[in-house]
Every structure is written in structure tokens, then in C-alpha cells.
Amino acid sequence: MKFILALIFLSKTLAMTWEEADLKAREWCADLTNEEKISLVTGRENMTGVCVGSIDPIERKDFAGLCMQDGPAGVRFANGTATSWQASINTAATFDRDLLYKVGAAQGKEFRDRGINYALGPSVNILRAPASGRIWEAYGEDPFFVGECGVQIIKGMQDSGTIATVKHFVGNDQENNRGASSSNIPEQALWEVYIDPFYRAVKDAEVHAVMSSYNAINGTYSVQNKKLLTDYLKGKIGYQGPVMSDWWSIYDVEKSFGAGMDINMPGGKAWGPDYIGNSYWGEHIQECIDKGIFPQERLDDAALRIIRSLFKAGQMENFPKVNLYIDTLTEENKALNRKVGADSNVLLKNDDSILPISKENNKKKIKKIAIIGKDAMPSKLCNDMGCADGTLPLGWGSGTTDFKYVIDPLSAITERAKKEGIKVVSSGNDNIISGALTAIKADLAIVFVQASSGEEYITVEGNKGDRQNLDLWHHGNDLVKAVAAVNKNTIVVIHAPGPVNLPFKNKVKGIIFAGMPGQETGNSIADVLFGDVNPSGHLPFTWAPREDYPTDVKYDETLPGGGEQKTQYDYDEGLFIGYRWFDKKNIEPTYPFGYGLSYTTFNYSGLDAIMEEDGLHVTLTVTNTGDIAGAAVPMIFLSFPEFVKDYPIRLFKGFNKTILEAGEAKEIEIFIDNHALSYYDVEVKDYVKPKEGEYVVYAGSNARDLPLKTTVSAAISKKRRNHL
Numbered sequence: 001m002k003f004i005l006a007l008i009f010l011s012k013t014l015a016m017t018w019e020e021a022d023l024k025a026r027e028w029c030a031d032l033t034n035e036e037k038i039s040l041v042t043g044r045e046n047m048t049g050v051c052v053g054s055i056d057p058i059e060r061k062d063f064a065g066l067c068m069q070d071g072p073a074g075v076r077f078a079n080g081t082a083t084s085w086q087a088s089i090n091t092a093a094t095f096d097r098d099l100l101y102k103v104g105a106a107q108g109k110e111f112r113d114r115g116i117n118y119a120l121g122p123s124v125n126i127l128r129a130p131a132s133g134r135i136w137e138a139y140g141e142d143p144f145f146v147g148e149c150g151v152q153i154i155k156g157m158q159d160s161g162t163i164a165t166v167k168h169f170v171g172n173d174q175e176n177n178r179g180a181s182s183s184n185i186p187e188q189a190l191w192e193v194y195i196d197p198f199y200r201a202v203k204d205a206e207v208h209a210v211m212s213s214y215n216a217i218n219g220t221y222s223v224q225n226k227k228l229l230t231d232y233l234k235g236k237i238g239y240q241g242p243v244m245s246d247w248w249s250i251y252d253v254e255k256s257f258g259a260g261m262d263i264n265m266p267g268g269k270a271w272g273p274d275y276i277g278n279s280y281w282g283e284h285i286q287e288c289i290d291k292g293i294f295p296q297e298r299l300d301d302a303a304l305r306i307i308r309s310l311f312k313a314g315q316m317e318n319f320p321k322v323n324l325y326i327d328t329l330t331e332e333n334k335a336l337n338r339k340v341g342a343d344s345n346v347l348l349k350n351d352d353s354i355l356p357i358s359k360e361n362n363k364k365k366i367k368k369i370a371i372i373g374k375d376a377m378p379s380k381l382c383n384d385m386g387c388a389d390g391t392l393p394l395g396w397g398s399g400t401t402d403f404k405y406v407i408d409p410l411s412a413i414t415e416r417a418k419k420e421g422i423k424v425v426s427s428g429n430d431n432i433i434s435g436a437l438t439a440i441k442a443d444l445a446i447v448f449v450q451a452s453s454g455e456e457y458i459t460v461e462g463n464k465g466d467r468q469n470l471d472l473w474h475h476g477n478d479l480v481k482a483v484a485a486v487n488k489n490t491i492v493v494i495h496a497p498g499p500v501n502l503p504f505k506n507k508v509k510g511i512i513f514a515g516m517p518g519q520e521t522g523n524s525i526a527d528v529l530f531g532d533v534n535p536s537g538h539l540p541f542t543w544a545p546r547e548d549y550p551t552d553v554k555y556d557e558t559l560p561g562g563g564e565q566k567t568q569y570d571y572d573e574g575l576f577i578g579y580r581w582f583d584k585k586n587i588e589p590t591y592p593f594g595y596g597l598s599y600t601t602f603n604y605s606g607l608d609a610i611m612e613e614d615g616l617h618v619t620l621t622v623t624n625t626g627d628i629a630g631a632a633v634p635m636i637f638l639s640f641p642e643f644v645k646d647y648p649i650r651l652f653k654g655f656n657k658t659i660l661e662a663g664e665a666k667e668i669e670i671f672i673d674n675h676a677l678s679y680y681d682v683e684v685k686d687y688v689k690p691k692e693g694e695y696v697v698y699a700g701s702n703a704r705d706l707p708l709k710t711t712v713s714a715a716i717s718k719k720r721r722n723h724l
């Protein structure tokens with residue numbers, strides 16, 4: 001960790017500004033030939049080489065070429081030499097900015113040490129439908145929070161010397177026909193919900209690369225969408241780096257290169273060795289320049305953006321050669337993954353304080369625990385995680401890694417139980433009879449259940465990326481019901497990408513949403529079950545029956561990618577995604593956005609808010625009213641001034657995770673900047689921060705538990721803050 005910190009310090013002190021990088025890049029590019037520029041923008045090897053994306057060297061310029069590698073959960077195809085991190089949805093559930101940054105920094109170092117120029121992550125797409133296949137690769141339903149998570153991960157990655165590639169710009173929020181669909185998004189929602197996390201990535205984290213999406217937006221494919229790529233991303237937002245395509249999502253040269261795409265990944269027209277060098281781009285770019293289809297300046301700009309991002313990242317000298325197989329599976333990374341896994345556990349139910357299992361808490365004199373379910377057992381690992389057999393550490397697709405190991409829950413719990421003199425019996429399958437017979441003899445039964453999802457190029461148990469439904473897999477509901485029928489002290493641990501149906505909710509005493517925790521999964525859940533870690537995870541999404549959400553994925557027949565035939569996804573819910581929809585329709589969710597219990601309790605008081613030049617300064621006091629230390633996440637929601645019409649009742653706009661000893665009270669400050677205080681005005685065609693009217697400030701522990709409320713004028717206050 002010391003090395004990472006040193007690197008971070010060094011990189012922060014040495015980090016170039018975009019202006020400085022621009023000067024160096026212009027100088028470096030000055031004598032490039034068009035052929036060399038074209039080789040910079042056109043992927044080679046077509047994903048048949050070591051890296052999933054690669055760019056040719058330019059020997060004359062002593063340029064070693066470029067390597068792009070997945071993904072948001074760590075280095076892909078590293079043959080077990082890299083850390084197999086948790087899913088992004090777990091990192092999000094910690095609601096811990098520092099931890100998010102540390103994960104980004106640790107991941108970034110693993111990419112950089114391998115000579116990988118571009119890490120293909122994070123994804124900041126929005127969870128608008130819980131069945132959508134890749135929700136676990138991003139950070140939930142709220143654009144402000146998704147942006148906050150993306151910013152910390154990007155900062156961490158880039159401070160470690162690799163380029164973060166924020167993706168997928170924009171509206172790739174479901175898998176069905178991702179390459180032959182149009183996300184039809186109203187302008188205000190396009191900006192405030194779907195573009196906004198990218199806006200933050202550019203403005204707050206200086207992201208050095210962006211990946212476009214497969215889908216169309218309002219009828220025009222992202223890769224051909226000049227308005228989005230050039231006018232919005234590069235123009236209005238001022239993004240200085242390159243835009244690379246998602247893999248094989250480019251089907252032409254005129255419209256894509258002309259629209260502002262800068263890198264064709266992985267370069268070929270389609271998958272396969274026959275398409276190495278057979279690209280829609282390559283020499284066709286020169287042909288288009290010769291025909292005047294687009295100007296020379298377009299090629300100059302694309303090459304400049306690539307080189308500018310490399311100077312900005314400090315990669316133009318002393319960058320390691322590509323070697324995917326160096327061992328970076330350090331003890332620090334294992335410990336960090338284990339911590340994130342534990343801190344991302346969301347304790348949904350804990351009746352009679354059945355948890356934690358510990359001497360202090362062992363009123364029930366637990367002597368024997370039954371561990372039930374195949375999801376507690378060692379994982380069978382398939383390519384790109386394309387199976388769910390044994391405990392589930394991650395979903396499937398390009399955002400996966402080659403696991404060196406997976407610590408299974410049964411082994412970890414058995415090991416830990418020994419310290420408490422507790423016996424463990426188990427039924428390591430999903431057989432209902434076996435499960436019940438095992439549970440009946442125990443003081444406590446813990447049932448491990450799962451569901452999975454992933455990318456559309458793999459179908460697992462009938463799910464082509466998107467989940468067919470929100471039910472647990474492998475008869476999980478029946479297994480829980482059978483165990484709960486014979487043991488009144490039943491707890492359920494869920495490994496899943498997001499919400500699942502909970503027909504057994506009132507039949508069990510404890511429920512933990514454990515997400516997809518990565519390689520240390522068994523240790524993480526054991527830490528929480530035995531109280532070595534007090535759970536502090538919170539839901540980054542609303543949990544409800546499928547039909548209560550404002551929208552859903554479709555299961556249309558598969559269409560050819562990039563064509564005129566498209567599945568239409570009408571984002572009619574507009575701004576009202578997630579909790580905003582449930583508030584507007586007054587629907588009671590199963591568990592609200594932000595929900596998460598602790599083994600202790602917290603009280604919130606003393607809310608105050610002052611509007612200053614730079615934004616809104618909110619303070620409140622958080623007290624740990626229980627008898628053990630724990631981490632609270634006070635959350636701030638705002639209602640905007642009434643003149644902002646057709647707007648969500650409340651929007652999530654601030655949080656600060658804070659550890660408190662038993663009985664300790666702390667005054668917490670939560671700052672909300674002017675961008676977060678703004679709405680997108682479609683007339684003005686820009687974000688506008690109200691100068692009149694009042695905001696209503698709510699504070700509490702989740703979207704439906706906001707006991708504190710105050711109002712604050714949108715005008716700058718005369719009152720000064722008494723400094724904390």
C-alpha cells in the first residue's frame with residue numbers, strides 16, 4: 001500500500017494539465033504522416049492478440065503502441081495473476097468514497113504494472129431496469145451517486161498511472177439488442193440522468209478516455225452521433241481525450257469517423273482472425289479525406305486526442321512493456337477485496353438481533369450452525385464466468401477476470417466458527433429435503449442463494465445477458481421456504497447482481513444482500529456473520545417487485561447489429577428512475593434506495609444548511625446510539641425550488657460515511673456543489689442553478705427514512721458558516 005501511496009503522491013505532483021499535455025502532444029504529432037495517424041486510430045490484431053484492444057507501434061517515433069484491457073472488476077485474461085475484485089455494485093454499496101478511490105488505485109496499479117495503457121472501466125450506465133444484464137458492472141440507479149462512484153474509481157486508476165475509460169457513452173442500459181436498439185431519451189433526462197455521470201468524469205476526474213455504446217440514442221447509433229460525441233461531449237462538456245468504440249460497434253467510416261469517433265476498437269469489421277487489417281477504417285479514412293467527405297483536421301484531431309491523453313497520463317516515457325502475467329495478487333489487494341466485500345454487505349433484516357453470531361450476542365447459545373445451498377460451496381469457474389455453479393463471486397461477460405481462487409462461504413464460516421466453539425453442519429447443494437434435514441438439527445440455519453446476469457454474448461440458464469425474471473436461481477425460494485419451515489432461526493445470504501423476489505421475506509429472521517464480492521467472498525461474509533465487521537452497506541438501487549419499476553428490459557428477437565432494424569427502448573420515465581418513480585407514484589418499495597441496517601443504531605439531529613457562493617454546506621449531527629462501533633451513511637436529499645416544474649419530489653445529492661464509536665456523536669459536513677444544485681433547462685440548453693426560491697433539505701438514512709428537514713434559500717446566504 002505504501003508503494004501505491006508513493007505512486008499516487010508522485011502522480012499527483014507530476015500530473016500534467018490538459019494544456020501542458022496538449023502542447024507536448026502537438027509537438028509530438030507535428031511530423032506524423034497520415035499513414036501513421038491512421039494506424040493510431042485503427043485497432044490492430046482485432047482482439048486476437050494479448051490485449052483485447054491494441055494499436056500499432058510507430059517505430060520511427062519510438063512509440064510502443066497501445067494496449068487496452070478489460071475491466072471494472074480487474075485485469076481480464078491475466079491467468080490468475082491479477083486480483084479478481086468485487087462487482088462495481090458492491091463497491092457502490094459501501095457508500096465509501098475513500099474505499100472507492102482505494103479500489104481504483106489498487107486496480108489501476110495492476111493495469112499499469114502490466115503495461116496496459118487503457119483500463120476499460122468504469123462503467124457508469126444507469127440501473128433503470130433490475131433485470132438488465134450488466135447492472136452489477138456499474139453503480140446503481142441514481143445519476144449523482146453513479147457519478148460520485150465513477151469519479152473516485154477514475155481518480156484512483158489514473159493516479160496509479162493507467163488511463164480509465166469511462167463507458168458506455170450513453171444509454172446502454174439493457175443487453176437485449178444492445179447493438180440494434182435505440183434508447184429514446186428525452187433531452188432533460190439525457191443530460192441529467194445518462195450524460196451526467198460522464199459530465200462528472202470529465203469535469204471532476206479529468207477522465208482520459210471514453211468508450212461509446214453499441215446502441216443508438218434517439219435513432220442515431222452512438223458511434224455515428226455527432227451531436228452526442230462532438231457537440232455535447234467534446235463541445236459543451238469540453239472533453240479533451242479520445243472516444244473509442246465498443247468492440248465491433250463501427251459499421252462504416254464516413255458517419256462514425258465524421259461524427260467524432262477517434263479509435264476503432266478492436267479494428268476489424270467483425271470478430272475473427274480473417275478481419276485483422278480488414279477494417280471499415282484504416283486506408284478508407286484517407287479515401288474519405290481525398291474525397292472531401294471529412295477534412296484532414298478530423299484525422300489530426302483524433303490522433304492529437306490519443307497522444308494528448310497519453311501525455312496527460314504520463315505514459316509517453318518509461319511505461320512498462322506489456323506483460324499480462326506478472327503477479328499482482330498482493331496481500332494488500334486480497335485484504336482490500338475482503339474489506340470491500342464485507343463493507344458492501346447490505347443487512348436487510350435482522351429480527352431479534354439474530355446476527356452477529358458471537359459470544360457477546362450469543363443469547364441463544366448457538367452451538368450448531370447449518371450452512372445450506374450450493375451457493376455456499378466452491379465455485380466452478382467457466383470462461384468469462386459463463387456459469388453459476390457453486391458460490392457466485394461475479395456475473396458474466398467481458399467485465400470478468402480469471403480467478404486464481406475463490407474463498408467459499410462454507411470453508412470460511414467453518415474456520416471462523418471454530419473460534420467460537422461452534423459446530424458447522426452443511427448441505428452443499430440445492431436439494432430441498434437435504435437442506436431441511438440438515439437445518440432441523442441446528443440452532444441457526446444460513447441459506448445461501450443466488451441469481452446471475454451478464455453480457456448478451458453469453459447465455460446462462462436461458463438468460464441472454466438480461467435476466468428472464470427476478471427469481472432466485474436453482475429453486476432458491478423453495479430451499480429457503482423448506483429450511484425456514486423447520487428452523488425458526490433462518491438467515492438468507494443472497495449473491496446476485498441486484499434485486500431478487502423475496503417471497504420468504506416474512507418467514508426468515510435475517511437477510512443479507514451480498515452482491516458479487518469477488519475472490520474473498522467467503523471471508524467477507526464470515527466477517528459480517530460473526531460480527532468481526534459491523535455491516536455498513538446500503539442499497540444503491542430501489543428493491544421492489546419487477547412490475548413496480550417504471551420500465552423493463554425487452555426480449556425481442558435478436559437483430560443484426562448496426563442496422564436500420566432496432567428494438568425501441570422508450571425512456572418515457574424521463575427523470576423518474578428508481579426512487580424518484582416510487583416517490584412520484586407513492587409506491588412502497590420492498591427496500592428503499594439507500595437502505596441498510598447495522599448491528600448498532602444511529603440517530604440524526606441538528607440539520608443546518610447554508611447556501612454559499614460555491615454551493616450548499618449542510619451540517620448535521622450523527623450519534624451512535626447502540627453499544628458497538630459502526631459506520632453511518634447520513635444521506636441528503638433535496639427538493640428543488642417549486643418553479644422547477646415536472647421534477648422529482650426529492651433527489652439524492654449528498655452523503656458522507658462516518659465511523660462512530662458506541663455512544664459517540666459527531667457533527668458531519670456534507671457539501672453539495674453548484675452543479676448538483678442545478679437542473680438541465682432544455683430551453684437554455686444548459687444546466688441552470690436556481691437563484692430564487694427555496695430548496696427543501698432532507699437528511700436521514702435512506703430515501704424513505706428522512707427524519708430531518710429544513711429549507712434554504714437558493715440565494716447566497718449572508719450568514720457565514722461557523723467553521724467545523
Ligand code: GLC
Nearest residue numbers: 052070071120167246247398
Ligand atoms: C464488450 C463490452 C465492453 C468491453 C469491450 C471489450 O462488448 O461492451 O464493456 O470493454 O467489449 O471487451
